[in-house]
Amino acid sequence: MSDNLPGHPKARPGIKAVAALAGVGIASVSRVLSGQPGSSPQLTQRVLDAARTLGYTPNALAQGLRRKATRSIGFVGSDITNPLIASIVGGAESVLSVAGFSVLLTNSGGVPSVDAERIEVLMQRQVDGLIVLPALEDDPATLAALRATKAPIALIDRELPADIPAHYVLSDHYQGVGDAARYLLASGHRRIGLVVGRDVRPTRERIRAMESAFDTYGVKRDLIVHRGTLSPEHGKAALEEMLDAKRPPSAIVLGGNQLLEGALEVVHRRGLQLGTDLSLVSCDDVPLCRFHQPAIATVMRDAALLGARAAQILLAQIEAPGEPETVSLPTWFAPRPSCGAAARATAAKKLQRA
Structure with missing residues (x-):
C-alpha cells in the first residue's frame, strides 16, 4: 500500500534517507547526529543539510536506550511555585537545553517521604543525573533513595552524610x-x-x-x-x-x-x-x-546561577566521572x-x- 494514499500518514524520514541524500554511509550520519567526533566539517555539513531538507528528527528515546542514556536530568524540588525554585530550574534548563538535555521536573511539596518517592521515580525513568533540593537533610527514606542512585547527584543548599557521593552547589x-x-x-x-x-x-x-x-x-x-x-x-x-x-x-x-x-x-x-x-x-x-x-x-543571590552550576557539574560528570565537587556562590545585602x-x-x- 502506498504511503501517499489520501488519509495515510506520511512516513517519518529515517536515517537511511538522510544517508542516501547526503551520499554517505549510515554510520557517518549516526556519528554526526549524535555529536561524536571524527567527521570532517564538509561531511558534517552535508549530513546536517540533508537532515534539515528531509525534516529528519532523531528519536531521542531510542538513541538513549541504545547507549543506556536518556539525555535527561531529573529535578526534585520542594515547591515549584516558589520563584526561587523556578529560577533555579530555569538556570539549569538554560545550560542543559544547549547540551541537548531535557529536565524532568518533580515537586515534593516539602514532604520528605515524597522527596524519596520522586527520586525513585526519576531513577526508574533512567535520568542521567539528578538535581535535588530535599526538604530535610536527615530523612532516612530520602538518604536511602540517594544512596541507591547510580547517576551523578547535585545537591542545592544542603549538606548530606559523607557516604553519599554528591556534588554540592551552595549559597554563602x-x-x-x-x-x-x-x-x-x-x-x-x-x-x-x-x-x-x-x-x-x-x-x-x-x-x-x-x-x-x-x-x-x-x-x-x-x-x-x-x-x-x-x-x-x-x-x-x-x-x-x-x-x-x-x-x-x-x-x-x-x-x-x-x-x-x-x-x-x-x-x-x-x-x-x-x-x-x-x-x-x-x-x-x-x-x-x-x-x-x-x-x-x-x-x-543569583538563583539561576545555582541551577546553571548544578547543570554544568552534572554534564561534566556524565562525560567524565570524577571526585565530588563543592561550589559556593555569593549572597549580598x-x-x-x-x-x-x-x-x-x-x-x-x-x-x-x-
Whole structure:
C-alpha cells in the first residue's frame, strides 16, 4: 500500500534517507547526529543539510536506550511555585537545553517521604543525573533513595552524610545575612528577630551569621529565633509572637521569601510603618520585595546561577566521572527603605500596643 494514499500518514524520514541524500554511509550520519567526533566539517555539513531538507528528527528515546542514556536530568524540588525554585530550574534548563538535555521536573511539596518517592521515580525513568533540593537533610527514606542512585547527584543548599557521593552547589548565606545584621546593628538596633525554617544548612548559616554579627559588633546577643516551616502562615505567626513580646524586636530578618506575605499581613493590620516603627529584611529578591511600599531590604543571590552550576557539574560528570565537587556562590545585602534607624521610645510603645 502506498504511503501517499489520501488519509495515510506520511512516513517519518529515517536515517537511511538522510544517508542516501547526503551520499554517505549510515554510520557517518549516526556519528554526526549524535555529536561524536571524527567527521570532517564538509561531511558534517552535508549530513546536517540533508537532515534539515528531509525534516529528519532523531528519536531521542531510542538513541538513549541504545547507549543506556536518556539525555535527561531529573529535578526534585520542594515547591515549584516558589520563584526561587523556578529560577533555579530555569538556570539549569538554560545550560542543559544547549547540551541537548531535557529536565524532568518533580515537586515534593516539602514532604520528605515524597522527596524519596520522586527520586525513585526519576531513577526508574533512567535520568542521567539528578538535581535535588530535599526538604530535610536527615530523612532516612530520602538518604536511602540517594544512596541507591547510580547517576551523578547535585545537591542545592544542603549538606548530606559523607557516604553519599554528591556534588554540592551552595549559597554563602553567612555573608549576606551577616551583612544585613551588621547594617541593622550600625543603625542602632540591638534586639533583632530572625524567622527561619527547618534545621537545614541555610537555617544554620543564617543563625550563625546573626550571632557572629553581634559578637563582631561587640554588643550582647539579643536575638530572638523563631523556627518553623517556611510558609506565609509561619511568617504571620512569628511576627505576631515577636511583636506581642514585652520587649519586641526593633528589626526582623525573614529567612525565606515564603515568609514575607504573612509577615506583611501583620505589619499592615497593625498599622506599622516599615523603616520607622519596624525594620524588616527578607531573603531572596521576589517582586513583592521590590514593589512593596516601602521596598523591602533583601539578602540577594543569583538563583539561576545555582541551577546553571548544578547543570554544568552534572554534564561534566556524565562525560567524565570524577571526585565530588563543592561550589559556593555569593549572597549580598541590598539595603532598601524598609530598614531604618532603631525605633524611638514612642515607636517601641506603638509596637507593644499594636
